[in-house]
Amino acid sequence: GLTAKWKAALSGLDEPGGFKSRADFYEPPNWQSGQKDFFEQTGLNEWYFQQVMRDEDEYYDDPTPFANKDTQQAVKVQGEPLYGDGTLDP
Secondary structure, eight states: OHHHHHHHHHTTOOOOSOOSSHHHHHSOTTTTTSSOOHHHHHTHHHHHHHHHTSOGGGGGOOOOOOOOHHHHHHHHHHHHHHHOSSTTOO
16 A cells, blocks of 8 residues: 555665654554645545546646736746747748
8 A cells, every 4th residue: 555655665775864764754644643644634535536536638728827918918028039020931
């Protein structure tokens, strides 16, 4: 399960200082305490299931926001002297 994945990721690494015991380093945080495990604490479970449940078309959507007019003007002011006015663009 998740504990095996955690241990596999740490396999072969040197133990860093600052842990109370070897178990504190080699076992996922809170895995025995009944609290949220590492994957729940970091939001990986939720993120994973959101990705799995998406329609395939959504993978190709570009989430990049469009530049507003001020940003477009700033790019033009700074870019044209360096890269020209775009007349060579196809």
